[in-house]
Amino acid sequence: MTVPYAEVIGDPIAQSKSPAIHNFWLGELGIEGRYAHCLVKLEELADYLDRRRADVHWRGCNVTMPHKLAIVSLLDRLDPLAARIGAVNTVVRETDGTLTGYNTDAPGFLEPVREEVDKIHLFRMARVLGTGGAARAIVAALADAKFVIVLAGRDPAKAQAMLDELAPNGEHHAIAFDHFADPTDFPFDDRERCLDLIVNASPLGMTGQPPLPFDFSHAPPRSVVYDIVTSPLDTDFLQRARAAGFETVDGLSMLIGQAAIAFTHFFGAEAPREHDDALRALIQS
Structure with missing residues (x-):
């Protein structure tokens, strides 16, 4: 008997941890279903959707690089946030x-820092590195949470256009990606009751990619350093952040948060989040 199924698509895709997450939840809840990964090249995207659209057992898919932007025009409708x-x-x-x-991605990104974001602060600033599809969601989420955003991109004009589109209300700043690579002697003021995030929203630091060029002299005291990369989970960026004394958030936190919302869409049940520790242990084993 064919069971309901969902999958994650991208190119490359073998490294995705999404199947482990969703299949763990299906098992915990005793739901008959499966979740897999599927390699889909950019030029195959339209054909892939046509085939799956006709499959009544297919509940949907998660979308990763490089398809998050390209898939938009191939769908029948979009949720308002998307x-x-x-x-x-x-x-x-x-x-x-x-x-x-x-x-x-937007609510999934904020989930691991939600407790801190829900507090009252005198000032909030986020330094975000990257201007791809994931960065778009992160910028929108941060703008809604009333952060001042410094967005670093290889093309500062593209970064500025993204800010103008997604965060038009606020004094945000677009800069070159390599701005944070060299040391700075900028004298940060007392950061009590301020919230600073340093976010790697780029693929740099991912397996097979160069490391992220970031000098931690650019991080104000008590910054939270957040890397959305999931392979490897403990990136060089996060290791250096901890060595410099900063709190860190890894990409698995965002991945689990966004996956829980998708899981409900696909299988009609709430993800059993009380088992997050066991899920993390499974993925990292």
Whole structure:
């Protein structure tokens, strides 16, 4: 008997931890279903969706690099948040065969820092490195959380355009990606009751990619350093951050947070988050 299934698509895709996450939850809840990964090249994306659209057992897919932007024009409708961000990481097949795009990256990104974000601060600033599809969701989430955003991109004009589009209300700044590579002697003021995030939203530091060029003299005291890369989980960026005395958040935190929302879309049940510690141990074993 064919069971309901979902999958994650991208290129490359073998390194994805999403199947382990969703299949763990399916097992914990005793739901008959499966979740896999599927290599889909950019030129194959439209054909892939046409085939899956006709499959009544297919509940949808998560979308990773390099398809988060390209898939938007191939869908029948977008959730309002996904429409605003202009990037989709979750596609759901409706019962009539139409495809709806969602962006669960934005709430997934904020989940591990939500407790701190919910506090009252005198000032909030986030330094975000990268201007790809994941960065779009992160910028939108940070703007909604009232951060001043410094967005670093290889093309500062592209970074500025992203800020103008996604965070038009606020005194945000676009700079060159290599701005943070060299040391600075900038005298940061007392950061009590301030919240600073340093976010790697780029693929740098991922397996097979060069390390992220960031000098921690650019990080104010008590900054939280956040890397969305999941392979490896403990990146050089995070290791150097801890060595410099900063609190860190790894990419698995965001991945689990966004996956939980997608899981409900796919399988109609809440993810059993009380088992997060066991899930982390499984993925890192």
